[in-house]
Structure formats: structure tokens, C-alpha cells
Amino acid sequence: MVEMKKMMMVMPGHISCKELDEKLDDYLEGQLSLWDQFRFKLHFFICKACKAYAAGYAKTVGLIKGSTGNENAQDTDVPEDLIQGILAKSAEEPEA
Ligand SMILES: [Zn+2]
Numbered sequence: 001m002v003e004m005k006k007m008m009m010v011m012p013g014h015i016s017c018k019e020l021d022e023k024l025d026d027y028l029e030g031q032l033s034l035w036d037q038f039r040f041k042l043h044f045f046i047c048k049a050c051k052a053y054a055a056g057y058a059k060t061v062g063l064i065k066g067s068t069g070n071e072n073a074q075d076t077d078v079p080e081d082l083i084q085g086i087l088a089k090s091a092e093e094p095e096a
Helices: 002-010 017-028 034-046 048-065 080-092
Strands: none
Touching (some): 034 048
16 A cells, blocks of 8 residues: 555645544535545545544544444445546656
8 A cells, every 4th residue: 555655645636634634524524525525535545544533433423413324434435446547647647
């Protein structure tokens, strides 16, 4: 996963762990734009720590709101093809 994480760093508009943390509430409530949602999903794809964090957080929030069972909802709905395509595209760009 190290290589993918490197690629992530050169992608336009990549989201940082800090930004993810700050916007996690909005994400879980569906308040973000599609682009931001995608950035979140992409981050979860490369960052296991945030994925686990968000899943735990969603579970906690779900418990509070009385709607459990959705903690995995954001895990699988990004087609891997799409992510691979974007990563491949950004990898083609010159480094300088
Ligand atoms: Zn992260």
C-alpha cells in the first residue's frame, strides 16, 4: 500500500487524515458534495487507519441516533476500477 499512498499524495484534491477527521460528521450525514464524498472514499481505500476510525465513529454515532448496522455502508460502494483508473492517470503525470 505504500506505493498507492505515494500516488495519493500527488493527486489533485487528495484529502488529508486531518481534513477527513474534521469533515467526518458531515460525511456520515451525507452533507458533503459528491466530490468530497469521493475523496473520502478514496482516502478510506488507501488509509486503513481512517477507515477503521470512521467505521468505529459511524458505529458510535449510529448507536446514539438509534440506527445501527450501517457502519460498513461507505466501505464498498466505490468501484475499484474507478480508483485504479484515477491512480493510474495521476501516476502518468510528470513529477515536476
Ligand atoms: Zn487517513
